[in-house]
Amino acid sequence: MKKVLLLIIVTANAFVYSQKSRQENQLDSIFTFMYNQNQFNGTVLISDKGKIIYNKGFGFSNEVKKTKNNSTTIYELASCSKQFTAAAIVLLKRDGKLDYKDKISDYLPELEFWNNVTILDLIRHTSGIPEYLIDLSKNIDDNTIATNQDLINYYAVKKDSLQFLPGQKHRYINTNYALLATIIERVSGIEYSRFLEKNIFKPLKMKNTFVYNRRQSPKKIKNYAIGYVWAKNTFDKVIYEAPGYDDKMVYKLDGIVGTAKVNSTVEDLYKWINTLKNNTFFSPDEFDLMTSVTKTTEGQNINYGFGLDLSKGENKFSFGHTGSWDGYSTFVYHNMVKDRTIIVLQNFKMGTYPYANINEILDYKPLSIEYKRKINSPESEIKKYIGTYIDEKDEKQFITYLDGYLVHNSSRVAWDMRFFPVDENEFQAVRQGGTDGVLKFIKQEDGKMKLEMLQYGSLMGSGIRK
Template identity: 25%
Template sequence: MTLRPLLSLALLTAAPAAYAQALTPAETTQIDSLVTETLARTGAPSASVAIVRGSQIVFAKAYGKQSETMKAANADAPYQIASVSKQFTAAALLLLENEGKLSLDDKVSKYIPDITGGDTIALRQLLNHTSGLQDYWPQDYSFKAMATPVTPQGIVDRWAKKPLDFAPGAQWQYSNTGYVVAGMIVEKVSSESLLSYLDRKIFKPLGIKAIDQDLAVGPGYPQGYGRNALGPVRVATPAAHGWLFAAGELSMSARDLAKWNVARLNRAILPPEDWAAQETAVRLTDGSTNGYGLGVSTGNSNGRRYIEHSGEAVGFLSENIVFPDEKAAVTVLVNTWSGDAYQEIAQRIIKTVLPPPPADAADSAAMKKVRTIFDQLRDGTLDRGLLTEDADFYFTPVVLADFKASLAPLGKISDFTQMGKSRLRGGFVNRNFRVTFADRAVGISTYAEPGDGGRIEQFLVAQVQK
């Protein structure tokens, strides 16, 4: 998955134009303190952090509990980076284009048959999320089918043969499905597995050790965790094999991901024009853009350019931000998919702010429904008529008990606010909210069917910074 919607990316507000190479002892102490404090307060078991400054890796360290069996945090342990992997899939297609084996302007049907609109979807539209293919995993939890192994073709058969959500190029909608198709094309054209191609062309030349996240389990590997609302931290049950593939299949350490960030800053491995293509925001047919390029988000905050992507796998969250003009980057990987520890750690390293936009009438109506469900969950009740089949499946007796036990004691609500804009994903409307109490705040991440009477597909609660 990706672009964890609970909180928005925030960016540096002020900094010198050039950085010293090494961290000072005071900076190192401050980073140690803020990571340790954030883990303790949020309940996130561990974090792996890497910092690039002056196009060099100047810091790489792991903190906390990486699994039930690992006795000490290991900075070289591979975390599941999930959708941060998308930029590598995009790079693979760019490299194949350089080899003359395909063009990003080719249509999907040239390589993969029987995909809806395949004769109108260009390969680059798979990479910039404008294909119109419906996302197969918009939820921030494991839905029912994820208990069973799947193949890329299985995902394509179920989701890529539905009617398109829009004409290719007309809208932007995050689509893991599009990246699965892109990965299949890489394998067909290169005649090798996606991971093998990336290893040969990118990872080995950069000294990166990357493995399939489905295999990054067991002794010696970080274990994923989660929470139901503000309940106890529990070991997360991994999804069955195959559910991320080219949309997010990679596991690596923060240090190794930082090596890729250095390559981006130095324009190494890929030709400079390919880096530029990846970082060029897509324009829709109406001329608008949201800043997304080929597997990365781009933007400018307070005069500072950034290239960014986040990721979410079962039990893991990741944030990777590159500041090209400052020759700097920050990578934060955590082994929980609950809360905002990964973003807060990045924010406290970078010091960022991003104000929320005002809500419209539809958002106001949605907020009333969300508030109703939130109040029900605090009381231990739930009108299941407001839920889709998947959301009904999610709210087991254990989940309901965790929600009530952790939310009921929070007391009087002082503020209930939507964070950011609503957006379409996977056939649902995503909205996120912040609920403030006297001594803490929580975030609510929701997906709902479109329309006034749309049922709730996702309703997740996690602690956020007050």
């Protein structure tokens, strides 16, 4: 009997190991093919039922030194930083130093003209406050790095009206979390970075997590990933302000914290997710509030909690966030029902993640085609589509060739968008966050070539080659 029981246990363990190995191989195959066609560059960690089943890095953390991304590489989290800003507010509320219903003018008297906006409005993006990203950068000298106080001073002078009454609508605005960071500093009496370090990162042993403004206060950090974009009309990876890309916005806004600027690893973030789901740092009541779906005064659901996107319903509960800033693309997600965590950190603006395929693999379902594979097409076959295409409004679409890809620009916007061949006359876009885009070329009866631009199957524009 003991021998039979032992055989059953060994057989069961072998089956589980075989299934796990199969999942790991499938995940590795998908991420490898996406890396090979310029759609992934970073580190991924995936756990299912509380166990890590995949943790691997792809590409380089530093394109000059050719250092490779790995499981302990540190990345800027972009908007995934917001959950830590909101968490800091929870801790201050716990200590009785503020209340969620407090008016922000109590702490930011410079903005007293927004006197009906509350802290909770900032947290849930129901404030009506305008977005600072574009307007502020336009009003800053190219050699100046703005801070949170500069942002507050800007609006104190400008005195913009609210875009809607507080609580009336939900509109995701980065300014909300920049203001929360300053409230944290003024209430606690210490810098935002120090507050997070002292009250969150250190207690949770998140040893490689910190606030970092890499242009304002550059440091030498071991195994740090630099955020990259493609230089114009090349496949060279550069930083935003490099001559080949020449965008100064992220440089000029580098000193602003709260909305971004937390840096971390997939392994530290996994500790954070486990802390949230197990209520080991926040009480069940605090976590329930942080992940509550609420409503606007107009009755619309707000599927956004305390720095967390939410999906809740019958047998459904997940939370997480995405981020894109300064050449980084991030995704942090946890499914409470399936006890499943997916963390993807990338140091490449155009990076994406095969979310549907990951879940299909973990659920033992057939794989769908989430991202099409690049086919081997002769240069001459690709080049036959280059040229200038003109639509009925006389807008020009410029199609050029670059190292096996087609590049799309227009007379209206210099998109510099790259497309790879997936069929004889069809090309798939490499786009930020994996947003779908297709160029389709159709030869007309009169011999002229027609260009169709599609997004998620819908026709967005067209033109005839002249």
